[in-house]
Amino acid sequence: MNRRGFLKTLGLAGATVVCPRTSGAAEPSGGAGEPYGVLVDTTRCVGCNTCTSACAEANGLPEPEDPEAVTRPTTTQWTAIGRYKTSKGEVFAKHQCMHCVSPACHSACLTAAMEKTARGPVVWREDKCMGCRFCMISCPFDGPKFEYSSTNPRIRKCVMCAERIAKGQQPACVDNCPEGALTFGKRNDLLREAHKRIGNAPDQYVDHVYGEREAGGTSWLYLASVGFEEIGFPANVGESSYPMLTAPFLYSVPFVLTLAPTLLTSVARAVRKGEEPHDGEASNPAGGNGSAPAPAGSPGFEEEDAS
Amino acid sequence: MNGAQSFSEGRPRGGRSLWRFLLSELKPKGPLFTVFNLVSVPVMIAAAVILFVRFTHGLSAVTNLSQEVPWGLWKGFNVVTGVAFAGGAYFVTLLVYVLGQKKYHSIVRITVLNGFLAYVFYAGALMLDLGRPWKMLNVVIGNSFGVSSVLFLIAWHFMLYMMAAFLEFSPAIAEWLGMKRLRRALSALTLGAVVFGITLSILHQSGLGALFLMAKGKVHPLWYSEFLPIYFLVSSVFAGLSVVIFEGTLSRRMFAWRMSEQHAAEHDGIVLSLSKICAAVMYAYVFLKVLDVVHGHKLALLGTSMGHWFLLEVVGFVLVPLAFFTEGVRWKSVAACKVGAVLTMIGIVLNRLNVSIIGFEWMQPVRYIPTPYEVVVTLAVILAEIWVLRWVIVRMPVLNDSPAWVREPVRAAEVPEAAPASV
Amino acid sequence: METLVQDPFASKGVEYLICLAFLGSLPAYWRHLNRPARLGMETAEEPVLSGWFHLPARAAFHAGHTWAAPAGPGRFRVGLDDFAQKLLGSPGAVALPAVGSRLQRGDRGFAIDVSGSRFDLPAPLAGRVVARNEAALRDPSLLGDPYGAGWLLEVRPSRWGSGLRSLMQGRSAREWLGRAEEALRLRMSPEVGAVLQDGGVPVPGIARALDEDGWEKLARELLARG
Numbered sequence: 001m002n003r004r005g006f007l008k009t010l011g012l013a014g015a016t017v018v019c020p021r022t023s024g025a026a027e028p029s030g031g032a033g034e035p036y037g038v039l040v041d042t043t044r045c046v047g048c049n050t051c052t053s054a055c056a057e058a059n060g061l062p063e064p065e066d067p068e069a070v071t072r073p074t075t076t077q078w079t080a081i082g083r084y085k086t087s088k089g090e091v092f093a094k095h096q097c098m099h100c101v102s103p104a105c106h107s108a109c110l111t112a113a114m115e116k117t118a119r120g121p122v123v124w125r126e127d128k129c130m131g132c133r134f135c136m137i138s139c140p141f142d143g144p145k146f147e148y149s150s151t152n153p154r155i156r157k158c159v160m161c162a163e164r165i166a167k168g169q170q171p172a173c174v175d176n177c178p179e180g181a182l183t184f185g186k187r188n189d190l191l192r193e194a195h196k197r198i199g200n201a202p203d204q205y206v207d208h209v210y211g212e213r214e215a216g217g218t219s220w221l222y223l224a225s226v227g228f229e230e231i232g233f234p235a236n237v238g239e240s241s242y243p244m245l246t247a248p249f250l251y252s253v254p255f256v257l258t259l260a261p262t263l264l265t266s267v268a269r270a271v272r273k274g275e276e277p278h279d280g281e282a283s284n285p286a287g288g289n290g291s292a293p294a295p296a297g298s299p300g301f302e303e304e305d306a307s
Numbered sequence: 308m309n310g311a312q313s314f315s316e317g318r319p320r321g322g323r324s325l326w327r328f329l330l331s332e333l334k335p336k337g338p339l340f341t342v343f344n345l346v347s348v349p350v351m352i353a354a355a356v357i358l359f360v361r362f363t364h365g366l367s368a369v370t371n372l373s374q375e376v377p378w379g380l381w382k383g384f385n386v387v388t389g390v391a392f393a394g395g396a397y398f399v400t401l402l403v404y405v406l407g408q409k410k411y412h413s414i415v416r417i418t419v420l421n422g423f424l425a426y427v428f429y430a431g432a433l434m435l436d437l438g439r440p441w442k443m444l445n446v447v448i449g450n451s452f453g454v455s456s457v458l459f460l461i462a463w464h465f466m467l468y469m470m471a472a473f474l475e476f477s478p479a480i481a482e483w484l485g486m487k488r489l490r491r492a493l494s495a496l497t498l499g500a501v502v503f504g505i506t507l508s509i510l511h512q513s514g515l516g517a518l519f520l521m522a523k524g525k526v527h528p529l530w531y532s533e534f535l536p537i538y539f540l541v542s543s544v545f546a547g548l549s550v551v552i553f554e555g556t557l558s559r560r561m562f563a564w565r566m567s568e569q570h571a572a573e574h575d576g577i578v579l580s581l582s583k584i585c586a587a588v589m590y591a592y593v594f595l596k597v598l599d600v601v602h603g604h605k606l607a608l609l610g611t612s613m614g615h616w617f618l619l620e621v622v623g624f625v626l627v628p629l630a631f632f633t634e635g636v637r638w639k640s641v642a643a644c645k646v647g648a649v650l651t652m653i654g655i656v657l658n659r660l661n662v663s664i665i666g667f668e669w670m671q672p673v674r675y676i677p678t679p680y681e682v683v684v685t686l687a688v689i690l691a692e693i694w695v696l697r698w699v700i701v702r703m704p705v706l707n708d709s710p711a712w713v714r715e716p717v718r719a720a721e722v723p724e725a726a727p728a729s730v
Numbered sequence: 731m732e733t734l735v736q737d738p739f740a741s742k743g744v745e746y747l748i749c750l751a752f753l754g755s756l757p758a759y760w761r762h763l764n765r766p767a768r769l770g771m772e773t774a775e776e777p778v779l780s781g782w783f784h785l786p787a788r789a790a791f792h793a794g795h796t797w798a799a800p801a802g803p804g805r806f807r808v809g810l811d812d813f814a815q816k817l818l819g820s821p822g823a824v825a826l827p828a829v830g831s832r833l834q835r836g837d838r839g840f841a842i843d844v845s846g847s848r849f850d851l852p853a854p855l856a857g858r859v860v861a862r863n864e865a866a867l868r869d870p871s872l873l874g875d876p877y878g879a880g881w882l883l884e885v886r887p888s889r890w891g892s893g894l895r896s897l898m899q900g901r902s903a904r905e906w907l908g909r910a911e912e913a914l915r916l917r918m919s920p921e922v923g924a925v926l927q928d929g930g931v932p933v934p935g936i937a938r939a940l941d942e943d944g945w946e947k948l949a950r951e952l953l954a955r956g
Binding site: 074104107108109110111112113128129130131132133134136137138140142145146147148149150151152153234236237238242243245246248249250253256257260261264265267268271272 | 362363364365366367368370372373374375377378401404405406407436437438439440441442443445446451452453455456457458459460462498501502503505506509510513514517518519520521522523524525533536
């Protein structure tokens with residue numbers, strides 16, 4: 001193998017080994033302490049859509065015109081109330097980015113434009129994104145939305161009011177919910193609160209906190225009176241964090257990068273012993289540069305037919 | 308009795324200076340109004356218009372991409388499928404340069420050229436699908452590395468592989484330009500470039516499968532598997548070889564006048580040998596698919612409509628071509644092998660599209676169907692690649708023998724042990 | 731939403747069986763793949779040609795002993811093969827169709843006059859004549875180099891049905907030439923055989939050397955056989 005290729009290989013292998021891998025939790029990018037979350041108690045939600053207006057105002061988005069018609073987030077409305085006819089009557093569920101503990105989008109983004117902040121929110125950074133939409137492919141909750149009709153398209157999604165949280169405030173939706181369906185706090189505290197509510201009123205709630213373990217855990221936790229697949233949550237998300245799904249592959253990369261060239265070169269040398277070097281090529285029996293049979297035209301055809 | 312003109316001459320470039328030579332090579336060589344030209348030029352012009360609209364009005368103006376299905380024909384076909392088809396390059400160079408199987412020597416250059424151009428055009432077509440292609444620089448210059456991303460790995464490997472493939476092909480360019488010393492220097496790098504290229508190919512062919520690992524609930528379970536990278540890698544072997552087989556028959560017709568005697572005579576033998584390799588690998592692949600269905604407890608799904616579609620792909624376009632290859636090898640029928648190759652290629656297209664588009668978010672009420680504009684652009688990318696391929700084949704020693712001066716020892720005494728040409 | 735705890739290796743047993751089935755079936759499949767379909771296919775070696783007649787790899791042959799070879803984009807050169815020209819000997823005259831005329835595959839392409847007898851040779855492909863070898867018209871002895879200076883026509887093949895694909899090349903051509911040689915050998919006299927062995931060819935042609943009186947009939951027969 002020539003020197004350049006070898007160094008390149010070594011460099012790449014080294015880089016991939018040395019760089020941190022996403023395991024259970026994403027690396028926080030600044031700040032300390034436990035991450036925050038929001039507890040959504042759907043039994044208290046009456047579908048008033050105050051949160052969607054508050055969100056629009058806080059993020060500089062247009063006021064939602066027909067909130068009842070929009071049941072899923074869009075590029076211009078980052079949270080939406082879904083209305084579901086369930087076995088226990090009409091249930092309202094607030095949908096937005098789940099701000100996973102170990103986000104798929106964060107590990108998917110090849111320019112590190114999706115950042116998992118230490119305080120919990122997953123934010124999109126405009127200056128890095130190249131619009132490849134791999135985050136959209138990877139997200140089990142269909143969080144990121146893309147501005148297809150723009151010439152400078154952005155990814156749009158709930159950012160859990162990261163700037164407000166940094167100032168010690170609550171997200172706009174939580175602040176403005178009149179029914180107290182939204183609770184902001186440290187994720188661990190919220191989990192405790194959630195289980196307490198279930199314990200206090202077991203016939204009112206399904207005994208499950210959605211987001212506790214789904215996709216390795218999300219920052220937005222949900223309580224409901226019916227099964228979560230009835231109110232628009234994906235049922236087959238599983239409990240392992242999504243980045244871990246790519247871990248076996250990514251972990252194998254350094255092995256391939258080191259073993260493959262070694263094996264290939266040794267086999268190539270072993271096979272070539274005793275071979276004549278092809279014409280038009282320097283022969284270096286002592287080894288040195290991997291001089292391979294050059295793809296020269298072989299002197300096969302004799303001038304048998306005069307042309 | 309020779310068709311190739313300036314190549315049997317003893318002097319590089321027929322003695323002309325480099326600039327005169329380049330100028331003369333830029334002229335079209337061959338009839339202008341062939342059927343291919345008349346069909347492909349309007350398509351490419353139309354695509355240029357469509358792309359202008361795409362960049363001035365956004366992706367939604369010309370595509371049917373949606374929030375649920377963010378990757379469509381351009382990524383799913385051009386990138387994911389096109390790269391699988393370029394797999395012939397790494398496998399053939401493995402056969403010739405690592406395993407020393409000289410009998411495939413005559414097809415190395417055309418296969419490597421095809422592979423290189425495929426990456427340039429198809430992976431390059433990726434840029435058309437990005438929301439902000441200019442930000443691609445972030446990935447390259449190290450402004451912002453998302454190292455835990457599979458796509459990061461693929462992007463880098465594509466770039467590095469293009470360089471490796473170009474290196475592998477560069478002796479042909481040096482021969483065309485008549486630069487003896489350059490050619491010798493480049494030839495010495497061949498094994499390194501080949502080893503590098505094979506390593507990279509292993510990782511990014513499987514990496515294309517790894518791209519969908521995080522789309523766990525979105526890719527239909529019959530196609531989703533934790534072993535998706537391995538399936539993509541294995542199928543890239545016979546995908547690439549089928550293209551080599553098929554392309555060989557095409558170039559044999561289109562460029563018969565350019566082929567060296569040796570090339571033409573060896574062609575049938577090569578087709579049969581490659582078909583044998585395809586057959587063996589496909590035999591294993593079928594078992595791997597069975598294993599996957601059992602391992603993932605997916606038997607029940609085979610009864611659904613998607614299940615029938617899955618069976619069509621595996622039975623109709625893996626098992627059936629496997630039979631064609633097997634019997635083609637046994638009966639020494641190049642025609643049967645060609646049929647097998649075409650069916651295999653269709654099967655690969657199906658498989659890749661099933662994973663990336665058709666089986667992606669299959670439960671959505673509104674399915675993704677590409678707009679005619681997307682189809683035109685996809686076609687134009689393929690046609691543009693063929694244009695460049697043709698330009699190169701007609702001028703450079705790809706299908707025919709290298710010029711005679713290759714066999715002469717280089718004048719300068721820099722290689723004291725240079726073995727004189729052993730004719 | 732409950733998540734069932736499943737044994738991750740539940741289907742391992744079946745999977746091992748599938749692997750065993752694969753390994754067990756592989757030798758059988760491999761044997762099948764490598765067993766040629768027709769008896770004698772593997773023993774059908776390349777015919778050992780006597781070397782009396784040149785058979786360049788690039789040319790493709792018509793059974794009537796004419797050849798076609800690529801000569802530029804969309805053009806093919808056409809001529810009579812070494813077997814025919816050696817069989818007939820040095821021609822007195824050559825008759826070629828005019829430039830622009832259309833050829834039909836298998837129909838008369840050109841004609842050779844030898845000692846007053848005219849031999850018509852079939853066009854190996856269908857197409858339009860774009861050039862003739864004027865030098866060969868003037869000096870028919872050039873046909874002594876049938877693949878080089880003795881080429882006869884340049885033809886632009888018809889787009890469809892040119893017949894190029896059905897010409898013999900490589901192995902099939904060698905088999906065919908082998909059969910032609912065999913037919914010749916059966917008629918051979920020891921003297922002619924000795925001459926050919928040395929690499930020389932009887933100047934008046936092999937047919938004449940074999941049968942002074944009935945050479946014309948013999949030549950037509952041997953040329954038609956192919």
